[in-house]
Amino acid sequence: MMKQLPAILFFVFFFTCSANAQIPENGYFETWQEEAGGLYTEPPGWSTLNVLALIGAPQTVTQTTDAPFEDYAARLETKTFFGNLIPGLLYTGNFDVALGLNGVQPGLPYNANTRPEAFEGYYKYFPENGDSAVLFAQLWHYNTQTGKRDTVAQAAMSVLTTVSEYTKFELLFTYYTQDIPDSMYVVITSSGGGATGQGQSGSVLYVDQVLFATYTGIVPLFGSIADKIRVYQTQQHLQVELPNLLSQGFIELYNLQQQSVLQQALTQTTTAVPIANLPAGMYAYHIKAAGITVKKGVVAVVK
Known part of the structure; x- marks a missing residue:
């Protein structure tokens, strides 16, 4: 239990609020299944x-x-x-x-x-x-x-x-x-x-x-622009949607050891960040503009 405390404290202090859950379930329609023997x-x-x-x-x-x-x-x-x-x-x-x-x-x-x-x-x-x-x-x-x-x-x-x-x-x-x-x-x-x-x-x-x-995890400094940033998770990607382009905008993911494991520039208003190749586990993300964090959250990669 003591070995887990640093990781838990990291996630308590490193991000504020969580990313949107996918509700309704399977709203991306990536999964389909046969019923009645394939009928x-x-x-x-x-x-x-x-x-x-x-x-x-x-x-x-x-x-x-x-x-x-x-x-x-x-x-x-x-x-x-x-x-x-x-x-x-x-x-x-x-x-x-x-x-x-x-x-x-x-x-x-x-x-x-x-x-x-x-x-x-x-x-x-x-x-x-x-x-x-x-x-x-x-x-x-x-x-x-x-x-x-x-x-x-x-x-x-x-x-x-x-x-x-x-x-x-x-x-x-x-x-x-x-x-x-x-x-x-x-x-x-x-x-x-x-x-x-x-x-x-x-x-x-x-x-x-x-x-x-549900628009959460907003730093008030960026006001109405930041509170419209959306982050959605799918099995393959972390999708980031911006109301408009950010100055020097990028997203960075960190593992439980607080190490940066992925960084991607946000050069378009909609960006799909690949996460399928990351090891299973919890990751914190920061979205930054001009070096300032404007949104934080967490993503779980499940294998």
């Missing part, structure tokens, strides 16, 4: 209507290599099945196939113990006949007095026109209570119906890098 696939952490393949319906959410940053993204396409419209639908929850298209059971536990500030990601959209896409997130808290879930916060947008290139969405949560959320509901669909209220077969939505952002 359909789904991204772990999400539910889709692909389960309707059990009754012969087509898959409406698929893995695609048309991704903005890493290897894969999610492709949602609205299709028909014996006259029934099946939208491309990604959501956090479960599905009761016995109820058909009415089987969506929303909500998953939210265990981050934080109040995220934004619902973010990247998308592009190709609607048919005035259709619209919807990106929606809601945070809940169970009310022990009423026995129901209260809505804590919500963020949402509709996409009403063609968006042919990947574009970032950044939706600030509107909070209605002071509660810490304990469950969440995220819905992403290729067909919201548009002005007609009717979804259209053939509408296609691509999404990637979907997450809840």
